[in-house]
Amino acid sequence: MTERSAITRQIQREAAAIQDWLDGFYAADSGRPRRVVVGRTGEYLIVQAMPLPDGYRPDDVDLLILVDNFPSIPPIGLYVLNRGVVGVIAQIRQRMNAFQNAAFHSAPSIEGYTWICYAYADNRWKYNHAAPHKGDNLRKFLAAFHSELKP
Numbered sequence: 001m002t003e004r005s006a007i008t009r010q011i012q013r014e015a016a017a018i019q020d021w022l023d024g025f026y027a028a029d030s031g032r033p034r035r036v037v038v039g040r041t042g043e044y045l046i047v048q049a050m051p052l053p054d055g056y057r058p059d060d061v062d063l064l065i066l067v068d069n070f071p072s073i074p075p076i077g078l079y080v081l082n083r084g085v086v087g088v089i090a091q092i093r094q095r096m097n098a099f100q101n102a103a104f105h106s107a108p109s110i111e112g113y114t115w116i117c118y119a120y121a122d123n124r125w126k127y128n129h130a131a132p133h134k135g136d137n138l139r140k141f142l143a144a145f146h147s148e149l150k151p
Contacts, residue, residue: 010129022035048062057087058085065142066079074136079113092116096117102115
């Protein structure tokens with residue numbers, strides 16, 4: 001097994017844990033299913049209908065998370081699809097920096113997305129290869145982001 005395929009398997013397990021977390025939320029007001037999809041290259045995740053805390057309208061967004069350096073470092077921020085979320089982006093900007101069609105700190109800019117400057121756990125990422133649920137992981141990254149958005 002190549003190192004990349006081993007990492008892709010880890011990302012698949014992370015995606016399953018994220019899906020389990022998403023399944024614990026009420027249905028999105030939009031009626032769209034909450035789901036995580038591993039990108040075809042295994043270097044990114046798409047979270048569809050990511051729940052947002054009470055008070056956000058719409059109450060969900062679509063996210064893109066680059067995991068090309070996983071598991072050695074956490075994602076460098078995350079990306080919100082720009083479609084129909086102007087008010088949500090304004091609310092997020094009250095909590096953290098957000099840049100439409102731009103990014104910083106070595107994160108790439110992605111056209112059509114707003115990059116959210118979110119640093120998980122003060123960048124003290126400790127991934128536990130033997131027991132990923134015991135260390136830092138992508139599910140905890142998203143849960144912490146969700147928590148940071150609460151008023």
